[in-house]
Amino acid sequence: MQIFKNCSIKKYNTFGIDVKASVLVEYDHDDEIIDFLKSNQDKILKLLVVGGGSNLLFQNDFDGLIIHPVGQRMEVIKEDENFIFIKASAGYVWDKFVEDTLNSKAYGLENLSLIPGTVGASVVQNIGAYGVEAKDFVDEVECLDLNSYEIKTIKKFDCKFAYRNSIFKNQLKDKVLVLNVIYKLFKQPKLNCEYTDIQKYFNGKTDVSAKDVREAVINIRNFKLPDPEQIGNAGSFFKNPIINQEKFDILIKKYEDLRFYNLPNGNYKLAAAWMIDKLGFKGFKHKGAAVHKNQALVIINETGEATGSDICELAEIIKEKVFQNFYVLLEPEVIYV
Ligand SMILES: Cc1cc2nc3c(=O)[nH]c(=O)nc-3n(C[C@H](O)[C@H](O)[C@H](O)COP(=O)(O)OP(=O)(O)OC[C@H]3O[C@@H](n4cnc5c(N)ncnc54)[C@H](O)[C@@H]3O)c2cc1C
Numbered sequence: 001m002q003i004f005k006n007c008s009i010k011k012y013n014t015f016g017i018d019v020k021a022s023v024l025v026e027y028d029h030d031d032e033i034i035d036f037l038k039s040n041q042d043k044i045l046k047l048l049v050v051g052g053g054s055n056l057l058f059q060n061d062f063d064g065l066i067i068h069p070v071g072q073r074m075e076v077i078k079e080d081e082n083f084i085f086i087k088a089s090a091g092y093v094w095d096k097f098v099e100d101t102l103n104s105k106a107y108g109l110e111n112l113s114l115i116p117g118t119v120g121a122s123v124v125q126n127i128g129a130y131g132v133e134a135k136d137f138v139d140e141v142e143c144l145d146l147n148s149y150e151i152k153t154i155k156k157f158d159c160k161f162a163y164r165n166s167i168f169k170n171q172l173k174d175k176v177l178v179l180n181v182i183y184k185l186f187k188q189p190k191l192n193c194e195y196t197d198i199q200k201y202f203n204g205k206t207d208v209s210a211k212d213v214r215e216a217v218i219n220i221r222n223f224k225l226p227d228p229e230q231i232g233n234a235g236s237f238f239k240n241p242i243i244n245q246e247k248f249d250i251l252i253k254k255y256e257d258l259r260f261y262n263l264p265n266g267n268y269k270l271a272a273a274w275m276i277d278k279l280g281f282k283g284f285k286h287k288g289a290a291v292h293k294n295q296a297l298v299i300i301n302e303t304g305e306a307t308g309s310d311i312c313e314l315a316e317i318i319k320e321k322v323f324q325n326f327y328v329l330l331e332p333e334v335i336y337v
Contacts, residue, residue, distance in 0.1 A: 001025060001032040012068060014116060016301050017233035017308050024066040025144060028091075030151075030179045033067060038149055039067075047175055048337065049144065050058040051091070051118030053080050055125060058337045067177060069120055069204070074100060085139055087182045090120025092128070093313035102210055106185035108137045110214040111192055114221045116228060116235070118309065120178040124168040126161045130217055135161035139184035141168075143176035151179065164333055217276030226292055232301030233292070237315060238272045238330040251326060272322075272330055273297035279321050286314040312336070 045066025067092030288306030
């Protein structure tokens with residue numbers, strides 16, 4: 001375990017915001033962090049878990065303790081006729097985990113390839129892409145209760161998963177540290193190639209493997225999304241807003257080319273990127289921040305020196321314009337700290 005005091009967290013967040021944390025603890029094994037927290041419980045007033053920092057926007061120095069899991073462990077804990085249950089540590093790099101599951105002949109996560117971040121955060125965020133969400137494959141989550149220091153197991157159905165949401169972002173926010181996640185994966189591939197981009201990529205080819213799907217997703221993502229290693233960003237900045245029939249009827253009359261998805265409950269999910277693009281924001285700059293020139297939903301740290309406030313202000317400008325034009329309130333997917 002490593003303890004850093006008054007340290008810059010620029011390399012711990014993919015926006016590359018240069019603020020400081022009072023204390024940052026990097027741990028490998030669960031026992032290390034449990035012992036550390038128990039013996040420092042009187043001193044810890046404020047605490048934040050940071051995985052890959054790929055969905056966080058720091059606005060100020062963090063006056064508290066940052067816990068950063070780095071353990072890279074996975075093991076098969078049980079199998080039955082159809083499924084293989086794999087337990088992975090919170091710090092495991094998500095994309096490495098996806099690759100390793102496929103190499104272990106455990107299928108299902110291939111559509112979630114190349115999403116930045118860690119296994120721990122995958123359940124907090126209920127990550128999703130190309131028609132698949134983490135919740136489709138989570139079996140249970142092992143957490144440390146940050147009050148009692150007991151280890152608790154939360155079954156999938158108690159995780160209250162929803163679109164980019166879970167119990168860990170609500171009732172259990174700041175109350176638990178996810179230690180390990182148990183994923184229940186298929187022994188035989190059941191590919192999900194329905195998403196238009198994937199269909200286009202395969203161009204009618206049907207004889208494809210899970211590894212082919214992973215490769216397709218990686219290529220599509222590399223083409224579409226800016227690499228945080230090269231330009232600071234946190235992926236999609238806003239969630240796709242959900243509206244009811246009444247609002248939809250008004251908008252579709254005004255915008256024939258409105259981009260939306262029908263939801264099973266009769267509501268509509270609007271493509272936030274389409275609205276932002278429609279307002280001409282691609283490439284728009286504000287102080288050190290900008291809207292990506294090809295991806296309207298991605299805000300970047302253009303100069304490499306942007307502050308959290310620069311990014312926040314740009315997000316507000318976009319929100320206001322979208323509201324004025326579409327009467328829709330955009331909600332950030334990125335978490336403000
Ligand atoms: C280029 C790019 C593309 C992206 N594409 C997608 C995409 O396609 N789909 C998608 O869903 N997301 C996407 N994201 C967003 C991001 O990758 C995910 O939200 C990811 O799960 C964040 O993981 P992380 O480890 O970086 O979490 P962080 O950003 O470090 O943390 C996110 C939240 O989880 C909490 N947390 C993290 N680890 C733990 C833990 N062990 N215990 C308790 N709480 C914890 C944090 O406190 C915070 O609240 C993208 C981001 C980027 C930069």
